[in-house]
Amino acid sequence: MTDRWRIRLKVNGKEYEREIETRLNLADFLRHELLLTGTHVGCEHGVCGACTVLVDGQSLRSCLMLAVQAAGKEIATVEGLGDPENLHPLQAAFREHHGLQCGYCTPGMLMTLVEFLRDHPDPDEAEVREAISGNLCRCTGYQGIVDAALAAAASLRENPLKG
Amino acid sequence: MGEKLFGAAVKRTEDPALLTGRGRFVDDIHLPEMLHAAFVRSAYAHARILAIDPKGAETAGAIAVLSYRDLPEGLQRKTLAVSVPNPAISQLVLPYALAKEEASYVGEPIAIVLAESRAVAEDAAALVAVEYEPLPAALYCRDAALPDAPPAHSHLPHNIAAKVRVNVGDVDRAFARAAHVFGETITVHRGGAFFIECRGIVVEPHPILGGFTVYCTTQTPHRLKRQIVELFDLREDQLRVAVPEIGGGFGPKGTVYPDYIAAVAAAQRLGRPVKWVADRREDFLATCQQRDQWWELEIALDEEARILGLRGRMVHDSGAYMTGSLTVPWISATTVPGPYVVPNYRLDYSAVLTNKVPGTSVRGSGRPEAVVVMERMIERAARELKLDPAELRRRNLIQPQAMPYNVGILFRDNRPVVYDSGDYPAALEKLLAAADYAGFRARQMKARHNGRHLGFGLSNAVEATGLGPYESATVSVAPSGRITVYTGASPQGQGHKTTLAQIAADALGVGLEDIVVVAGDTGTVAQGMGSFAARTAVNAGSSVHLAAEAVALKAKRIAAQLFEVAEEDLELEGGAVRVKGVPGMAKPLGELATRTLGVPGFAMAAAIDPGLDGTAYFKPEQSVYASSAHAAEVEVDIETGQVRILAFTVVHDCGRAINPLVVEGQVKGGVAHGVGNALFERLIYDAEGQPLVTTFGDYLLPIAGDVPKVKIIHHECPTPLNPLGVKGAGEGGTIAAIAAILGAIENALEPWGVVIRESPLTPERIVELLGEAALGRTR
Structure with missing residues (x-):
């Protein structure tokens, strides 16, 4: 039998406690234990970036991390960014600039860019392309995503998020 | 009817849910009592299956292991269907849901393993012992076409599934009088779709009503429904295929896959919901691709560098089964002339079976190959004739006054x-x-x-876009005033829910926010084709337009009776039918819908059927x-x-x-x-x-x-x-x-x-x- 652990962690500010198998990865934990299905799984080997979440503020591929390794940590997923009536400026910019089509890679793109724009508030186009070079999108050709990130950066510089 | 939204770059209605992690994809579905499936897939490109021993899987916690012999009788008898029947196919080899006696590509499903979790299902699948006798494999298409190539299926005399000639004009005569002839051998490899969301299915059996609901990453829900109904001998009403959000399709999600059918068989046998979602390795092994074509072509030109003709041959890799028919090579062959005047053209092509995953259309569907080939020939000619390549193209383009232009090829x-x-x-x-x-x-x-x-x-x-034969659309106004568009089209990211709503909104005089588009659910429209071949805007778009116009007309007819005015004096605006130029004389669409429902004991108005809705099937005469x-x-x-x-x-x-x-x-x-x-x-x-x-x-x-x-x-x-x-x-x-x-x-x-x-x-x-x-x- 596989061994089990009880873990506690915070996701989008909310405390969770679960007993899980050691081998369960963080992506599957979020999706199938917590039913936070906004985080998507595209390759399960750390290349596509769809499963990117923030762990203690740092972007990580949740398919490459065991859920037990996230014990005691604070996770941020796309569900915590904004809601349909109240989009985060980056989400609003994605919509404005057609930065998504099927929407499957989108949560990973958003979480990657949230971190990037926090650390690089005034990037140029080449820096944005570099920032998302570990996130695959098969639909958009990336231009809409790049345009959205640049627009969001400008909007966030003008009106920084509170809190 | 004013056109306010058609042509406008409105933001997509799909986006808010997708941007906030609220899109619902197949793998997001969790049902009570749901079992998880994993597949035992062929480890060989070509092998006889001598024995399958599930004991190891059972000790590892598998609830069931099903191989070919465990399938219902119908599935042991019937293979999956070919996507488009074509009499030119002389060796129509098609797969069973699980391999019968021989596996014909690495990744072909041999057994489906069910367990309480995906992890246990995978552990157990790894412990199913399959005894193989490896057989020689047919690999690169041109080699596989040779008479002494190993057969991709041991019962076949050779690997050529179809030989087809496309012939326009008198090509040999054209070559005989040509000033210049150049030949090239060109190989084109397309690869796969590689949508970021892998394929998957959830099958939910309904113990009380019988039958199933199937949630699937399919571009063609009605096609999938027809196949399941046929293979499992169900009544139409016993199966609903509903497509949630799809993470990209690009063609290969239009195929009906053996793994889907095996999942339905497992759910039927065990009486519990079954979920299977491919991991990326399975996607590489078992999702249809559009790999290789080998071309040998000659181009003939006159003294002025005008194309007189093209002739040659092509070999197309169809993979292990002909599920995808001749669609791709057929399109390649007929796309070669493209925008150029090519008065004489002859291509002999062969679709060849190989021991690789079956072929299907990937975005462009055989056209990119044809364009590569044609443009390579043009560049070759320009180089040899020391002509500006733009000028050579200019001399050969079809002129606008020649439209409509008959290429001479048959579709x-x-x-x-x-x-x-x-x-x-x-x-x-x-x-x-x-x-x-x-x-x-x-x-x-x-x-x-x-x-x-x-x-x-x-x-x-x-x-060629907007492939027929039709697409369905129903536009329905509920008594609440809610407007819903139902269609058999099945989007995978193209924004159809927005564009179809734009079309309906214009016809009904409402805003985008007043319309919900429900696509890809066989429970809502009886017939449909799905989204592939760049066909949805043309077919579903036109159907939505026609259906919405019919609803507008009916709403006017009812309002005309109420207001005792002529229909021409009415207009649809702001969600109501209004008498033109008379403020206040208006009836909301919802109220008109209520009137169409009738009241027991009161006769319905003549010539008005119940319900404020319209259905249309736009049937294009050609692409x-x-x-x-x-x-x-x-x-x-x-x-x-x-x-x-x-x-x-x-x-x-x-x-x-x-x-x-x-x-x-x-x-x-x-x-x-x-x-x-x-x-x-x-x-x-x-x-x-x-x-x-x-x-x-x-x-x-x-x-x-x-x-x-x-x-x-x-x-x-x-x-x-x-x-x-x-x-x-x-x-x-x-x-x-x-x-x-x-x-x-x-x-x-x-x-x-x-x-x-x-x-x-x-x-x-x-x-x-x-x-x-x-x-x-x-x-």
């Missing part, structure tokens, strides 16, 4: 291919201006002076022809073989654009797919037919730094063949992109005399070609 349904609309010469001139072709030589010379190597490539393509002209300007690093795309320009004709934001997104995304095809994407197998490329670490998709900013010029030539004047937009970006990039690379390597006869061109291959050219020169 699948044996009707002639007739281009309905387009102005290819104008598109080319717009392209040359926008890409500053005139200034390129100077840019190239200046760069060369600095040790940099720039190249410029052109391509032109014509694309409508979109076109695109692409220009790529690249820089090639001759040390590393790296290609940087400096500029990319597209002149695009998809008729009238319903939503320019969406159309541009389709074009840009399509170009990105073409960039991958031209520079990176290749599925490699070893000598035994083992795929060597099964991760995104090995199979490179273009990343943000690889894909250029695309300059798009809309060049709208509306079609007269549908009420909206629209043509398909989803594939043109890909179709012409590959040829333009290859041409640009060849142009950059001109000083070394490198000739490009293949796609893709990876950096290693470019360095190799430079080496070969250098050796050729020193010899």
Whole structure:
């Protein structure tokens, strides 16, 4: 039998406690234990970036991390960014600039860019392309995503998020 | 009827849910009592299955292990169906849901293993012992076509599934009087779709009503329904196929896969919901691809460099089964002439069975290959005749006054291919201006002076879009006033829920926010085709338009009786039918809908059927022809073989654009797919037919730094063949992109005399070609 652990962690500010198998990865934990299905799984080997979440503020591929390794940590997923009536400026910019089509890679793109724009508030186009070079999108050709990130950066510089 | 939303770049209604993690995809579905499936897949490209021992799996916690012999009788008798029956197929080999006695590609499903969790199902699947007797495999298509090749299925005498001739005019006579004849051998490899969401299915049995609900990542829910109904001998009402959000499709999600049928069989047998979602390795092994074509072609021209004819042969890799019919090679063969006048054309092609995953359409569906081949022939001719390649194209383009233009080729349904609309010469001139072709030589010379190597490539393509026979749409106004559009189309990211709502909103005089589009659910519309072949805007769009017009007419008819006015005095505005010029005289659509429901004991008004709804099936008489002209300007690093795309320009004709934001997104995304095809994407197998490329670490998709900013010029030539004047937009970006990039690379390597006869061109291959050219020169 596989061994089990009880873990506690915070996701989008909310405390969770679960007993899980050691081998369960963080992506599957979020999706199938917590039913936070906004985080998507595209390759399960750390290349596509769809499963990117923030762990203690740092972007990580949740398919490459065991859920037990996230014990005691604070996770941020796309569900915590904004809601349909109240989009985060980056989400609003994605919509404005057609930065998504099927929407499957989108949560990973958003979480990657949230971190990037926090650390690089005034990037140029080449820096944005570099920032998302570990996130695959098969639909958009990336231009809409790049345009959205640049627009969001400008909007966030003008009106920084509170809190 | 005013057109307020048609043509407007409105933001997509799909986006808020998708942006906030609230989109619902197949793997997001969790049902009580749900079992998880994993597959035992063939470890060999070709092998006899001698024995399957499930004992290990059972000790590891499997609830059940089903192989061919455990399938219901019907599934032991019936194979999956061919997508499009075609009498030209002489060896129609089709798969069973689980391999019967022989496995014919690495990854073919042999057994389905069910467990309480996916992890346990995978553990257990690894412990199913399969005893194989390996057989020789048929691999590269041209070799597999030879008479002494090992058969892809041991009972076959050879691997040629179909031999077809396309013939226009008298090609041999044309060649006999030609001033110039040039021949080339060209190989094109397409790769796979590689949507970011892998395929999957959830099957929910209904113990009380009988039958199932199936949630699936399919582009063609009604096709999937028909196959399951037929294979399991169900009544139509016992199966609902509902498609949640889909994470990209690009063609291969239109196939009905054996793993889906095996999952239904498992749910039926165990009486519990079953979920299976492919992991990325399974996607590489078992999702249909569009791999190799080998072409040998000659072009004949007169003294003025006008094309007199093309002739040759082509071998197409169909993979292990003919599930995908002849769709791809058929389209390739008929796309070759494209926008050029080719009065004489003969192509003999063979679709060949190999021991690789079955083939199907991937974005562009055989057209990118044809465009690569045609544009390579044109570049060859221009080089030999020392003519400007743009000028050679100019001399050969079909003129706008020749529309409608009969190409002389027969389509699948044996009707002639007739281009309905387009102005290819104008598109080319717009392209040359926008890409500053005139200034390129100077840019190239200046760069060369600095040790940099720039190249410029052109391509032109014509694309049959809006494939028939029909698409369905029902537009329905509920008593609440809520308006719903139901359609058999099944989007995978193209924004159809927005564009179809734009069309309906205009007809009904309401806003986008007043309409909900429900797509891809067989429970809502009885018939449908699905979304593939750049057909949805044309077919579903026209059907929505016709259905919404019918609803508007009916609403006016009812209101005309109420207000005792003529229908011509009424208009639809703000969700109500209004008497023109009389403020206050208006009835909301919801109220009119309520009136159509009737009241017991009161007779219905004559000539008005219950319900404020309309259904339409737009049935196009033929495809409508979109076109695109692409220009790529690249820089090639001759040390590393790296290609940087400096500029990319597209002149695009998809008729009238319903939503320019969406159309541009389709074009840009399509170009990105073409960039991958031209520079990176290749599925490699070893000598035994083992795929060597099964991760995104090995199979490179273009990343943000690889894909250029695309300059798009809309060049709208509306079609007269549908009420909206629209043509398909989803594939043109890909179709012409590959040829333009290859041409640009060849142009950059001109000083070394490198000739490009293949796609893709990876950096290693470019360095190799430079080496070969250098050796050729020193010899």
